[in-house]
Amino acid sequence: MKISKVTIKDVAREAGVSISTVSNALNGVDVLHPDTKEHVLKVAKRLNYIPNLNGKNLKSSATKVIGLFITSLKGPYYDQLVDAISKECEKFGYELNIFITKNDRTALSNILGKRVDGAIISNEFIDEMDVLALEKAEIPIVFIDRERVSKTSASVVFDSYKGGQDVARYLINLGHKNIGYIRGYDHLYDDIERYAGFRATLEEAGIGFNEENLLVGYFEEDASFSAVKAFVKSGKELPDAIVAANDLSAIGCIKALKSEGILVPKDISIISFDNIDLSEYFSPPLTTVNNPIIRLGKLTVESLLGIIQGKTEGKLEKLQGSLVVRDSCSLNKNVLIR
């Protein structure tokens, strides 16, 4: 049934040489007579020989592949991130291998199971203990969802805390005092940091936060839509402004408001994070904190390759964003009147 696969042995037999010679010819170890090398290569090609990677990686454990372990690829944020990472890997001659997984075991088993030379991890489900195991095994890793540094593991993150501060300050400067917040997932680095920065800044400014105005949108458009819709329907007093944990949430939020006849930014200001492409041509164009996703992706790969090649040790890099002002926020009406 199963067609017998052509192995290095077959090539050796067909070419009339030993398997070591074939291996050397194929891997460019410059020790062979040019004629034999050429001959072997020709035979290998004729037989359509393709090396078994399991055999190969079993012996010489450099796979030349880096693994990206991520919980989801959905949405424009990951689009950009993955694209940047992929391009950068290609540039350096590494293969990228993406694993979508919420299950930390598949990550562990693929990383420690030596299918990759190094890993990029954006997977909050890998818990502290497993991270420790990875560090102990001294496998090159870059985290983009947590701050974690060792000799062989680095972190590249967006300075979300600073982002949270920025949006809070911006809204405060516009005269807003009653500010709501739509969180994403409260176990995610970016969500935690953004919210923390926001709250801290409010506190510094002596402005209170009404816990009733804290919604949850799971970084998604639909969930945010529902949450906001429900809030409005409940008849509670609307805040002057709302911070959304990411642009997608802001979009869901604005759509919900719109469906209830509430206008942005006239009746309420909305501000968010990421600056995805869509935020520019959504109506209204979103005021948002630019997240340098592409640079983050590039740096991640560079950092990882540095560790893999033994050139650098793990370190923490925190990338700064900047506020992109568009049309979704306006001065507080009360301030205007005053």
Added chain:
Amino acid sequence: MKISKVTIKDVAREAGVSISTVSNALNGVDVLHPDTKEHVLKVAKRLNYIPNLNGKNLKSSATKVIGLFITSLKGPYYDQLVDAISKECEKFGYELNIFITKNDRTALSNILGKRVDGAIISNEFIDEMDVLALEKAEIPIVFIDRERVSKTSASVVFDSYKGGQDVARYLINLGHKNIGYIRGYDHLYDDIERYAGFRATLEEAGIGFNEENLLVGYFEEDASFSAVKAFVKSGKELPDAIVAANDLSAIGCIKALKSEGILVPKDISIISFDNIDLSEYFSPPLTTVNNPIIRLGKLTVESLLGIIQGKTEGKLEKLQGSLVVRDSCSLNKNVLIR
């Protein structure tokens, strides 16, 4: 430097049994005394043993992973597709492993190099000869970018030809005669089929096509924007309607027109393919052909697993879409006047 990895041998030594016993215990081969099994498992856990996948797959070549070989993940279309595929794999206990590659060699080498049990291929760069090699090797494969069937390879495609016919008929019924077209990539199945269906329908209706109205937008928003912008700037007579090869192209097209003061659908009708989420809330909401992406993804995985498990042979499945009428098309003004 490199920390020595714990292998099955270490577990065996520590547990005071042979490596075969460890292997049997770990893989649930029911031949061991329950007590030994339990003991071995406990030791393995204590040592944090994780099997080397290369060693494992070298011997017993069932990897329980399926590979997705795809040229790009960018854009909402692939978002949905990959998400559907991923969920379906998980459902059946298979690991999904995504390779972004324009380079057919990495695909070939990973598939024939036995890192996967089967492959889903959406990669036009894999040429006919290599496809033949894959079929000859009898490796389970499902193509979603071409029609190709053998005992171990299947195809699941969207009926793009029919889609092309549908949009053409719809525009003709609205009274349009001078119709333009924005193609994607003319080596891609969906692009070829859509355009062919469109042209054939025009011909049947006795309506000519002006080759000057054929633009190229590479399935992207930006490229389409530029192409349309250039067309308008050139001063050529605008068609009554334009078919865009996908929604993203339509969006770029509409934005370009808008920037030149041309209104959709008042001045010109735009129709496209895919029905991505965005098409609903873009302004104007797009009239487009619904592409059952999620069903396509599910069917792909089911089909592949059927082949892997030897239950089914390869077959061709062609999924039908349907026109979703929104606001980007209108009756031809000339018809109205008449």
Added chain:
DNA sequence: GCCTTAGATTAAAACGTTTTTATTATTTCC
């Protein structure tokens, strides 16, 4: 109590490579 059988475990072969070491053939040196 001996022989067979079943149950439990182990030893050894195999998977397809790379790499280290060994072998053979050729050249260089004086």
Added chain:
DNA sequence: GGAAATAATAAAAACGTTTTAATCTAAGGC
């Protein structure tokens, strides 16, 4: 022209598993 160095190739060990075949021990059968 023989020893030593060099070049070219091959043999064998190793990587970490699974699996097949072999061994050992205890249990039954008579």
